[in-house]
Amino acid sequence: MSAIEAVESDFDTLLRKQAQFINYVLKQLLSSRQINDHLKEAMSYTLFAPGKRIRSALVLWCCEVVSKPSAGINRNAQIAAAAIEMVHTYSLIHDDLPAIDNDDLRRGLPTCHKAFDEATAILTGDALLTLAFEILAKEIDDPAIAARLISELAEAAGPSGMVAGQMADLKAEGNTGNEEIVQYIHLNKTAKMFRCAAAMGAICGGAGKKEYECLCEYGLKLGLGFQIADDILDVTGSSEQLGKTAGKDARAAKCTYPAVVGMKKAKELERRLTDEALAALKPFDKKADILCQLAMALTERTK
Amino acid sequence: MSAIEAVESDFDTLLRKQAQFINYVLKQLLSSRQINDHLKEAMSYTLFAPGKRIRSALVLWCCEVVSKPSAGINRNAQIAAAAIEMVHTYSLIHDDLPAIDNDDLRRGLPTCHKAFDEATAILTGDALLTLAFEILAKEIDDPAIAARLISELAEAAGPSGMVAGQMADLKAEGNTGNEEIVQYIHLNKTAKMFRCAAAMGAICGGAGKKEYECLCEYGLKLGLGFQIADDILDVTGSSEQLGKTAGKDARAAKCTYPAVVGMKKAKELERRLTDEALAALKPFDKKADILCQLAMALTERTK
Numbered sequence: 196m197s198a199i200e201a202v203e204s205d206f207d208t209l210l211r212k213q214a215q216f217i218n219y220v221l222k223q224l225l226s227s228r229q230i231n232d233h234l235k236e237a238m239s240y241t242l243f244a245p246g247k248r249i250r251s252a253l254v255l256w257c258c259e260v261v262s263k264p265s266a267g268i269n270r271n272a273q274i275a276a277a278a279i280e281m282v283h284t285y286s287l288i289h290d291d292l293p294a295i296d297n298d299d300l301r302r303g304l305p306t307c308h309k310a311f312d313e314a315t316a317i318l319t320g321d322a323l324l325t326l327a328f329e330i331l332a333k334e335i336d337d338p339a340i341a342a343r344l345i346s347e348l349a350e351a352a353g354p355s356g357m358v359a360g361q362m363a364d365l366k367a368e369g370n371t372g373n374e375e376i377v378q379y380i381h382l383n384k385t386a387k388m389f390r391c392a393a394a395m396g397a398i399c400g401g402a403g404k405k406e407y408e409c410l411c412e413y414g415l416k417l418g419l420g421f422q423i424a425d426d427i428l429d430v431t432g433s434s435e436q437l438g439k440t441a442g443k444d445a446r447a448a449k450c451t452y453p454a455v456v457g458m459k460k461a462k463e464l465e466r467r468l469t470d471e472a473l474a475a476l477k478p479f480d481k482k483a484d485i486l487c488q489l490a491m492a493l494t495e496r497t498k
Numbered sequence: 499m500s501a502i503e504a505v506e507s508d509f510d511t512l513l514r515k516q517a518q519f520i521n522y523v524l525k526q527l528l529s530s531r532q533i534n535d536h537l538k539e540a541m542s543y544t545l546f547a548p549g550k551r552i553r554s555a556l557v558l559w560c561c562e563v564v565s566k567p568s569a570g571i572n573r574n575a576q577i578a579a580a581a582i583e584m585v586h587t588y589s590l591i592h593d594d595l596p597a598i599d600n601d602d603l604r605r606g607l608p609t610c611h612k613a614f615d616e617a618t619a620i621l622t623g624d625a626l627l628t629l630a631f632e633i634l635a636k637e638i639d640d641p642a643i644a645a646r647l648i649s650e651l652a653e654a655a656g657p658s659g660m661v662a663g664q665m666a667d668l669k670a671e672g673n674t675g676n677e678e679i680v681q682y683i684h685l686n687k688t689a690k691m692f693r694c695a696a697a698m699g700a701i702c703g704g705a706g707k708k709e710y711e712c713l714c715e716y717g718l719k720l721g722l723g724f725q726i727a728d729d730i731l732d733v734t735g736s737s738e739q740l741g742k743t744a745g746k747d748a749r750a751a752k753c754t755y756p757a758v759v760g761m762k763k764a765k766e767l768e769r770r771l772t773d774e775a776l777a778a779l780k781p782f783d784k785k786a787d788i789l790c791q792l793a794m795a796l797t798e799r800t801k
Contacts, residue, residue: 228657228658229658230657230658230662231657231658231661231662231665231666231686233665233669234657234661234662234665235657238657285624289620289621289624292617292620294615294616294617294620295617295620295621312597313597314597314598314668315665317592317595317597317598317620318592318598318661318664318665318668320624321588321592321623321624321627321656321661322656322657322661322662324624324627324628325627325652325655325656325657325661326652326656326657328631328648328652329648329649329652329653329656331648332645332646332648332649332652333649333653335645338641338642338644338645338646339641341641341644341645341648342635342638342641342644342645343635343641345631345632345634345635345644345645345648346632346635346636349628349629349631349632349635350632350636352628353624353625353628353629353632354531354533354534354537354538354541354625354628354629355531355532355533355534358534358537358621358624358625358628359533359534359537359625361621362534362536362537362618362621363534365617365621366536383534
């Protein structure tokens with residue numbers, strides 16, 4: 196094993212451990228609530244399908260970066276990480292619906308509306324979105340922090356963020372897109388949620404204004420790069436590798452970077468965004484090693 | 499005009515004025531945000547279709563009942579009232595979708611997915627739900643109050659409340675329902691949101707524990723009665739009167755009180771719930787006149 200491979204493998208193990216840990220937190224949060232049985236089954240089905248849990252890792256690691264070395268377990272960051280995974284999962288369930296992206300495969304399993312039915316999938320998405328705000332309001336120990344986290348998450352996920360991106364993505368389908376449109380889509384559909392994950396981690400860790408801003412910048416650039424990588428993988432990857440249907444963007448004539456600026460320029464842009472994400476971490480020096488590794492891993496990912 | 503008609507007419511005017519006022523607050527809140535144009539159009543379409551605005555009136559009036567006579571305009575209650583109307587409207591948009599209740603008519607207009615398309619309707623519901631939490635987190639002046647309001651709203655609307663009720667409602671369709679099932683549906687689908695409106699008003703007005711509990715009890719009983727009245731009207735009313743498709747419950751073999759216990763017993767139960775709602779207001783004496791009138795008006799409504 197080369198030194199680079201060893202680092203990568205260590206990082207993969209770390210990311211997998213974080214994912215397991217967040218699954219444990221999510222299970223605790225779900226099981227402590229009186230939820231309609233059928234809904235709980237459908238919520239768990241998509242929530243616990245094997246996901247990379249990048250957004251929750253971002254929350255936890257950004258929190259660590261700004262916390263004192265002696266700081267113990269940060270329960271608020273765990274709740275925030277669980278909340279963003281709930282919101283991310285809701286967005287996948289709704290995006291996969293027949294009326295939106297009409298996808299059959301997600302996280303290597305039949306999509307929620309395929310495994311259950313459309314009505315269940317719509318309501319399951321609604322349930323996860325609402326529950327995310329409930330746990331932030333109920334489980335965060337300081338209401339001032341809770342209000343800030345909810346404000347960040349709602350703004351990133353709502354009609355000034357992710358939902359707007361999804362709407363624009365649908366509207367752009369089949370049209371001759373341009374770089375401005377694809378930028379709008381990526382910024383709103385993906386990057387604002389990555390920025391939000393970083394912001395929530397920073398808030399939970401008690402970041403100062405400057406630290407908060409650097410982590411937000413890192414999250415935003417990471418998210419933009421991640422979405423370009425996703426678009427590239429949709430062209431170059433297989434469904435088996437991705438755990439979701441490959442080649443769908445081209446078939447649906449989606450407005451993506453490879454489609455609008457070509458594959459070569461898309462790859463260049465992805466690398467530039469990774470560099471910009473890394474540059475935003477400079478003030479943290481070695482403390483942000485794990486976040487640097489995350490940025491590198493996302494650039495080189497194959498799924 | 500008889501004395502009773504005069505009181506009713508005064509009350510109707512008051513309710514209409516509150517509705518106009520909440521529309522103004524909603525318009526302010528929407529226009530102060532950077533929202534995707536197409537989404538904003540669809541959000542406004544259903545949000546500003548003529549609704550009775552009972553839930554927001556409940557918030558504002560419950561706040562008044564517990565406030566000091568000298569208390570001025572309560573901005574927090576206005577925000578809470580706007581938030582609950584957004585959540586209510588989202589629930590109507592999603593419930594009307596082809597995969598759920600498949601309805602063409604709402605508030606006297608074509609449903610959101612008919613006026614736009616299914617994808618837009620799904621995303622518009624998502625947007626309104628998320629925006630409700632955003633405005634509570636951002637616009638309420640005290641984070642402790644914001645966290646309490648968000649906690650109430652998310653619990654009432656989510657998988658331990660409204661979404662669970664909707665799921666159970668769908669599951670019960672076509673089955674031989676029983677009183678226990680219809681109780682579960684009504685409690686979760688409707689009554690918890692009425693209770694939540696009363697609770698939010700109480701919190702904004704600075705209610706003590708006892709006052710809060712009385713208003714929650716009032717809201718819950720009012721909501722249960724309201725849903726029975728709704729089921730009765732679905733049988734006895736016309737689509738023109740109701741602004742939504744009449745007779746749908748029977749055609750879809752929905753689990754309702756008239757279907758399960760018969761019309762006579764359903765009407766008796768509705769009256770008993772109104773009496774219980776009124777009884778919960780006793781401690782407030784004359785201060786709660788407007789809430790008494792609301793309970794009476796809902797019992798006797800024809801739309």
